[in-house]
Amino acid sequence: MLTPEQTAIIKATVPALEAHGETITRTFYASMFAAHPELLNIFNPANQKTGRQARSLAASVLAYAAHIDHPERLGGMVGRIAHKHVSLEVLPEHYPIVGEHLLGAIASVLGDAATPEILDAWAAAYGQLAKIMIGVEGGMYAQAAGQPGGWRGFKPFRVTRKVQESGVIASLVLEPVDGQPLPPFRPGQYLSLKVRVPAQERDQIRQYSLSDAPNGRSYRIAVKRELAPQTEPFAPGGLISNYLHDDIQEGDELLVHTPAGDFFLQDSDRPVVLMSGGVGITPMLSMLNTLVASGSTRPVLFVHAALGASAHAFREHVNEVARTQPNVRKLVYYTEVGAGDRPGEHHDEAGLIRMETLRPHLPQGDAEYYYCGPEGFTRAVENILDRLNVPAERRFTETFGPSQSFALVLAPAGSAD
DSSP states (O other), X not given: OOOHHHHHHHHHTHHHXXXXXXXXXXXXXXXXXXXXXXXXXXXXXXXXXXXXXXXHHHHHHHHHHHTTTOGGGGHHHHHHHHHHHHHHTOOTTHHHHHHHHHHHHHHHHHGGGSOHHHHHHXXXXXXXXXXXXXXXXXXXXXXXXXXXXXXXXXXXXXXXXXXXXXXSEEEEEEEETTOOOOOOOOTTOEEEEEEOOTTOSSOEEEEEEBOSOOOSSOEEEEEEOOOOOTTOTTSOOOXXXXXXXXXXXXXXXXXXXXXXXXXXXXXXXXXXXXXXXXGGHHHHHHHHHHHHHHXXXXXXXXXXXXXXXXXXXXXXXXXXXXXXXXXXXXXXXXXXXXXXXXXXTTBSEEXXXXXXXXXXXXXXXXXEEEEESOHHHHHHHHHHHHHTTOOGGGEEEEOSSSOSOOTTTSOOGGGGO
16 A cells, blocks of 8 residues: 555656656566566567557556556556456566566666665555556456356467458457357457467457457458558568468368457447447447347448448448448548449548537437547547537547557546545
């Protein structure tokens, strides 16, 4: 338990974290991986190179420090991080390693400003957070393994079907090699795959959203081929996504973790607006298919933004659902409309998603908004939702990769009162 003096010290260090947080977290990762290279089997090296992992950790440390006197407000952030940790098999014995190198990075970056009192306060604060995370994650591990069909760690699944859904997205249908029934999942959650690419010295773990309704027999994911950035023509594309596209075929086996994730369709009667950009369509498709399979009569607007017809995955399926389900409507944006693209069949609007073209299609009542896609897409959606005065409790979003901000998952300031 933190003393009042230590709590005050942590709050006082918030400006320093805002100024130096990313430098601290970059230093932390470099130090930890140098001392414990085995942990590279857990972390995505691409996120290390781009700095996304460092920025994500800096955001979470800053949020923790800012709310150190009201830890109950961290519930959403703790849940999101815990789901990701469980999907990566982060274990209690990893926490002392992280603590040692995080404190070392704070001391290294802040220099003489990192007084013994500050380091002691952060050691106590980290110990408090570690205890919370280990408890939450322990419960999640036990629940996942103890449910009917559940398991611990990664177990082998066979690829029973592979479908090219667009020019850059392929679906994989996975069935457990042991033939056991599968535990259910909540639509919007993801699977973790552990993959060892030939000629690579380490395992790699990646998360992919489940893209269909639960059926108890198989899981389906959709994988986008990550190409090399146009600004770096000789850089390699995504190691795992290209391997899954090019090398994994029907009949091959992959190691799979139980489903995880705190982004999922809520149990309510409110209208639903599902909004996706690019491969962000995958969790939305799981939500859509689950609503249809359950016989739900909730009004649904399925909004999708794609570059064009060649990048538009699952088009025929969504069109068929909208045609046959009276409570489902769809709205598709193409940023690049081709000569053969027909309005109403391929797309409904040309250009980027905008308030003026979206608003006339929104359902009546206090709808729930679920959105997922590239950073620019999610920023545009959040701007629209701001203008519509949609409150935070009716907004649900997923970030592919490390979260750069935890604003939407932190409990509202008044929630503890």
